Amino acid sequence: MSSPTPDPLLGPAEIRDLSTKLGVRPTKQRGQNFVIDPNTVRRIVRTADVRPDDVVVEIGPGLGSLTLALLEAADRVTAVEIDDVLAAALPATVEARLPARADRFALVHRDAMLVDELPGPAPTALVANLPYNVAVPVLLHMLATFPSIRRTLVMVQAEVADRLAAAPGSKVYGVPSVKANWYAEVKRAGSIGRNVFWPAPNVDSGLVSLVRRTEQPATTATRAQVFAVVDAAFAQRRKTLRAALAGWAGSAAAAEKALVGAGVSPQARGESLTVEEFARIAEQHATGRQEASA
Template sequence: MTNALLGPVEVRELAERLDVSPTKKLGQNFVIDPNTVRKIVRLAGVGADDAVIEIGPGLGSLTLGITEVGADVTAIEIDSRLAAELPNTIRAMQPEAAERFRVIHTDALDLADEQLAGLPAQPTALVANLPYNVSVPILMHLLELIPTLDRGLVMVQAEVGYRIAAGPGSKEYGAPSAKATWYGEWGIAGTVSRRIFWPVPGVDSVLVSYERRAESLGTEAERVLTFELVNAAFAQRRKMIRQALQPVLGPEHAVAIIEQAGIAPTARAEQLHITDFLAIARSRAAAELR
């Protein structure tokens, strides 16, 4: 028998009982369509063998869809009222899932190793309707914090989603795109209607999929320097990298370091893959050793 999920009536009744009004400050838009919830879970490909981390579960619409397929779920919720009520919602609608569910009451950007250490299993998948105002910082934080996150599916503002999944040479390609590629491969898995949210947002949304690389591109020290180069390059994206990267590489050495990496100093940020930035980072490190 199919377990019950939250529909528009249940979402509004639950919000009224808790005296919760979705706020723009927290990026809250509650999903009210069970069919969309099941679509997201299906595209995420999670099941009973997965330990899922969910960010911003809200009233539990997507949470119930994930627990419905047998997955273990750890939800990260910043709102104290919602965090307190979520276990009750799971017990009421899917009592058999209660032991597979827990809430960590914190800001996702403050999530730390010690809060994850006591989990029954380290998260293997991220499935979330991310708060639209901080979706990219949250993604970057989680990917660095939780190396066991092998794959994910997140719902984000369309403009942000296309930027994350963009490749070099496209108009959407930017620092978030390059940094995301350090961790794995990204793609647009689908779109969702504004009508499945309450309140109806003023922007379109997309589903972005992610699969982590089998092996890291480099060391943590290399990642830090590579991201520093990415930030510098895209901060002055209209300039050639021989100019844009001078704050990091030094005005006297920038051209030589870039050429040693096999990259044209006349290239611009939007032309470079993350591996190109990594090559420049390694070239600088090698220059410091000479």
């Protein structure tokens, strides 16, 4: 009778064994919490709807827990890792545990915020357990830099997940909510308990699904112009938009002109606006400046 094929994924014992051999301790500085439960990473892959033809990019693979599960399901996986020791060890882990898939794996040893190209075919999906301390900027950078990414599933701190998926009018709706919605339809896709991590964080985690918009908000304003309005509107949340956007527009009167032109009440506040309304404000202001300089 043949013995059962061992599970190639990493469990608690394998994670601790690997970390001991590498002399690795997860650091708060880099927001590292390693997933030690194979069922959780397989659940993440299912929730991400990873397909056999997907080219997946993963940020912060750590010891490779999620990487291996992604390689089981996707056509190719490219992992971006900033940590010197972890980056050096990951290819050997893949080769040892999934040798038949090792040629479908690539490693980029770099800060994800500085990555502007990836080896091989363009990525179609982003799946990652994002470091808590840089989750939002990394997510937005990847969505901006790689428009070929159609589907994204990220695991982040529960509070960040709530903010990313928040709708206008919510108390936690803010800059991350609007900017993520510029690129994609965003929703909460589940919760992850603390006991599947090592070390266990002192907060719960949440899954966030982002499906790239087939069309971005119709506007002549650039993304940078729209995001500048968003940043200004939420920098002073308690103020009306007429007051909050005065510095951005050059004066309260100029802000009011852009708001009225966009069909937005000058007395409204940023948390009540959709991304399309922010785009209209940016467009009205840019058009007004063009007319004034003509």
